Amino acid sequence: MSEPSLAAVLTIDLDAVRANWRLLGERTRPAPCAAVLKANAYGLGAARVGPALARAGCRQFFVAQLAEGVALRQALRDKTANTSIFVLNGVMESERLSFEAHGLVPCLNDLGQVDRWAQFARRLERKLPAALQVDTGMNRLGLPAAELDRLAGEPERLAGIDLRLVMSHLACADEPDHPLNRRQLDRFRTAAARLPAARASLAASSGIFLGPDFHFDLARPGVALYGANPTPWTANPMTQVVRLQGKILQVRSVDRGETVGYGASHRFIRPRRIATVGVGYADGFLRAASDRGGAVLGGVAAPIVGRVSMDLITLDVSDAPEELARPGVLVDLIGGDGSGRGRSLEDVAADAGTIPYEILTALGQRYERRYLGGIG
Numbered sequence: 001m002s003e004p005s006l007a008a009v010l011t012i013d014l015d016a017v018r019a020n021w022r023l024l025g026e027r028t029r030p031a032p033c034a035a036v037l038k039a040n041a042y043g044l045g046a047a048r049v050g051p052a053l054a055r056a057g058c059r060q061f062f063v064a065q066l067a068e069g070v071a072l073r074q075a076l077r078d079k080t081a082n083t084s085i086f087v088l089n090g091v092m093e094s095e096r097l098s099f100e101a102h103g104l105v106p107c108l109n110d111l112g113q114v115d116r117w118a119q120f121a122r123r124l125e126r127k128l129p130a131a132l133q134v135d136t137g138m139n140r141l142g143l144p145a146a147e148l149d150r151l152a153g154e155p156e157r158l159a160g161i162d163l164r165l166v167m168s169h170l171a172c173a174d175e176p177d178h179p180l181n182r183r184q185l186d187r188f189r190t191a192a193a194r195l196p197a198a199r200a201s202l203a204a205s206s207g208i209f210l211g212p213d214f215h216f217d218l219a220r221p222g223v224a225l226y227g228a229n230p231t232p233w234t235a236n237p238m239t240q241v242v243r244l245q246g247k248i249l250q251v252r253s254v255d256r257g258e259t260v261g262y263g264a265s266h267r268f269i270r271p272r273r274i275a276t277v278g279v280g281y282a283d284g285f286l287r288a289a290s291d292r293g294g295a296v297l298g299g300v301a302a303p304i305v306g307r308v309s310m311d312l313i314t315l316d317v318s319d320a321p322e323e324l325a326r327p328g329v330l331v332d333l334i335g336g337d338g339s340g341r342g343r344s345l346e347d348v349a350a351d352a353g354t355i356p357y358e359i360l361t362a363l364g365q366r367y368e369r370r371y372l373g374g375i376g
């Protein structure tokens with residue numbers, strides 16, 4: 001492999017994304033799986049992930065914002081016929097023309113949006129597609145119970161709308177025993193029964209693993225596609241997608257009593273070998289991982305010593321093979337060569353006191369990004 005020009009390499013395995021999508025689809029069958037590509041496909045690049053999944057047969061995508069939908073529509077190089085792109089955050093008055101022009105489907109989240117979208121359809125004198133999101137206990141987006149009551153009593157408000165989907169979102173799907181899961185399921189069934197017939201969707205990544213009751217007509221996985229564990233209570237059934245490697249810039253010996261980095265937060269109690277690697281918090285390698293976590297070099301753990309700074313981290317490489325602890329060599333920060341010795345997204349998230357979602361979406365723009373597979 002050629003030496004990377006930048007100080008770090010982010011490898012994204014598009015075939016692994018597709019394998020994950022297929023695995024989730026097997027679990028939800030006969031209901032198909034969509035793919036959630038919001039926030040630039042969780043930081044991995046929607047312009048690469050989208051077409052790779054479309055070639056594997058994915059026909060339904062979700063993004064959060066209008067601009068993400070427009071970019072994805074362009075990346076898919078397909079007009080509206082084949083693929084639906086749903087925009088979770090709804091549609092503002094000023095955005096209606098763009099939704100229409102790019103064939104995007106808004107998730108209508110309140111009665112005002114329903115009325116304005118229906119009015120827009122009347123003005124255009126044709127039906128406009130939409131999803132309807134109902135709130136079942138998350139209290140974030142979606143029709144509140146009182147608005148659902150009104151809509152159920154006045155279904156003509158949906159005239160002009162081609163209702164493609166009725167959906168809701170689970171708050172605690174990663175905790176199978178949480179009582180809110182059942183309560184949201186019951187509320188969702190009741191809500192769907194009161195609305196005009198349409199396909200229904202409730203489960204995201206973890207919801208898929210709550211069982212067939214939660215699958216309805218379409219699942220909406222995001223993070224599991226990208227290799228994070230949708231079942232935190234047991235082993236990860238997904239395939240690794242992301243490998244982050246940082247380059248060693250310098251190696252030095254330190255004596256007992258010396259310190260490393262800002263604030264001199266780490267003091268050595270015996271002589272050590274320290275490698276400085278060109279990845280820092282400006283790359284999304286969170287500062288909260290200071291003096292925690294680490295890298296893998298030649299199959300050996302190399303703990304982070306001292307603070308994570310803007311462009312650099314310092315690793316204790318004393319236990320690593322000497323011929324590897326030298327400038328230019330890449331260390332594994334997330335994922336690995338498949339031998340299982342790399343650090344998982346979950347490990348790295350725990351080091352920084354956060355969740356894999358934040359690790360992925362924080363991945364920086366200074367990495368050399370290498371995409372594997374995804375063709376054909």
Ligand SMILES: *Cc1c(COP(=O)(O)O)cnc(C)c1O
Nearest residue numbers: 036169204205220221222223224
């Ligand atoms: C983000 C999101 C998803 C995907 O969630 P994951 O946990 O990443 O699978 C699905 N539906 C909605 C409404 C979302 O906001």
